[in-house]
Amino acid sequence: MKISQVNLYHLRMLLQAAFKTSFGSTLERECILLEARSEGLVGYGECVADRDPGYSYETSQTAWHVLKDFLIPVILNADLKSAQDLQDEIKHVRGHPMAKAGLEMVVWDILGKRDGQSLQNLLGGDGKAVQVGVSVGIQKDQKTLIEVVDSYLQKGYGRVKLKIMPGRDVVDVSAVRQAFPELRLQVDANSAYDLDSAPAIYPLDDLDLLMIEQPLAEDDLWDHRQLQTRFTTPICLDESIESDRHARQALEMDACRVVNIKSGRVGGLSQGMAIHKLCFSAGVPVWCGGMLETGVGRAANLALASLPGFVYPGDISATDRYYAEDITNERFHLNPDSSIDVPDKPGLGISIDTQALQKFTIEKITVE
Numbered sequence: 001m002k003i004s005q006v007n008l009y010h011l012r013m014l015l016q017a018a019f020k021t022s023f024g025s026t027l028e029r030e031c032i033l034l035e036a037r038s039e040g041l042v043g044y045g046e047c048v049a050d051r052d053p054g055y056s057y058e059t060s061q062t063a064w065h066v067l068k069d070f071l072i073p074v075i076l077n078a079d080l081k082s083a084q085d086l087q088d089e090i091k092h093v094r095g096h097p098m099a100k101a102g103l104e105m106v107v108w109d110i111l112g113k114r115d116g117q118s119l120q121n122l123l124g125g126d127g128k129a130v131q132v133g134v135s136v137g138i139q140k141d142q143k144t145l146i147e148v149v150d151s152y153l154q155k156g157y158g159r160v161k162l163k164i165m166p167g168r169d170v171v172d173v174s175a176v177r178q179a180f181p182e183l184r185l186q187v188d189a190n191s192a193y194d195l196d197s198a199p200a201i202y203p204l205d206d207l208d209l210l211m212i213e214q215p216l217a218e219d220d221l222w223d224h225r226q227l228q229t230r231f232t233t234p235i236c237l238d239e240s241i242e243s244d245r246h247a248r249q250a251l252e253m254d255a256c257r258v259v260n261i262k263s264g265r266v267g268g269l270s271q272g273m274a275i276h277k278l279c280f281s282a283g284v285p286v287w288c289g290g291m292l293e294t295g296v297g298r299a300a301n302l303a304l305a306s307l308p309g310f311v312y313p314g315d316i317s318a319t320d321r322y323y324a325e326d327i328t329n330e331r332f333h334l335n336p337d338s339s340i341d342v343p344d345k346p347g348l349g350i351s352i353d354t355q356a357l358q359k360f361t362i363e364k365i366t367v368e
């Protein structure tokens with residue numbers, strides 16, 4: 001398979017409501033859509049880097065630069081038989097996993113369309129639907145938080161993740177636990193604590209949480225290991241796990257007992273699968289994280305989440321939790337059992353709404 005042309009679309013899309021985390025608040029989500037031509041086929045990929053370097057150092061601008069000037073030029077017209085071939089071509093570029101992951105997604109979409117195989121089949125996933133939950137941002141007060149959680153329960157979500165930060169942690173989470181004693185509940189701090197401030201969240205251990213996600217710094221496996229000794233609740237790592245090597249080291253030192261896998265964060269679906277494979281053989285549960293994706297990235301997440309080691313519900317919510325209008329013609333709906341169907345058409349199994357795409361595009365270039 002050869003790619004002869006890639007169009008990059010820098011998108012800005014209005015979220016249904018501001019999403020506040022310990023690293024900032026987002027109302028307009030940015031990302032890059034990749035559209036590639038290959039021997040009569042068109043493939044798509046989503047690069048999840050956002051406008052600001054809050055979750056990671058990558059931004060939509062750095063990813064644009066790295067895709068346009070370094071990644072796409074070296075793979076244009078290269079003979080790519082697999083996603084691994086793509087990774088081999090671009091491995092001299094250090095870092096920038098979100099940019100790489102967007103390009104790898106394109107390759108999977110084209111290979112799937114060429115061979116008439118869904119991404120789920122190509123990855124070795126199984127099942128008609130995957131269990132999902134909803135990630136709830138920090139709200140203006142406790143009453144609003146409980147109302148927001150309740151509204152998602154009414155919609156049928158069976159698992160809720162609450163974002164926390166210093167000053168908005170134990171009291172908020174306790175209130176939600178009291179209001180919903182049976183709820184499958186977990187929290188995500190996005191690195192807002194260190195070992196000195198972490199004692200403030202020790203009481204979370206008594207709130208029957210599924211896990212505590214990324215309490216400490218992204219580059220700090222060792223202190224997570226120290227913190228895990230303080231908690232019965234499993235620590236889950238998100239930002240800290242950028243490769244299967246990180247995952248292996250984290251498991252070896254007991255820095256976490258659950259791993260959040262996001263293909264964007266780790267440089268592509270193939271690296272996500274490698275982490276899954278490692279955790280699966282070690283008996284460590286994983287789940288699929290989210291980056292407020294459009295329908296393009298959501299389709300890829302659903303396929304990945306259908307692999308057997310993804311035992312906790314994913315941060316993969318229905319389209320209407322994120323966007324009133326999306327760039328895919330397909331919208332993803334929540335089933336009554338808190339699941340979402342995995343696309344079964346070739347490749348990602350989605351098509352682009354060109355009018356919506358035009359509306360959300362703030363910049364476009366062609367690399368050929």
Ligand code: OSB
Pocket residue numbers: 055134135188190238289290291292293315316317
């Ligand atoms: O840390 O999991 C995170 C969104 C953007 C950046 C980081 C994270 C998140 C979420 C939302 O928690 C997950 C989703 O529903 O897409």
Ligand code: MG
Pocket residue numbers: 188190213214238239260289
């Ligand atoms: Mg997270």
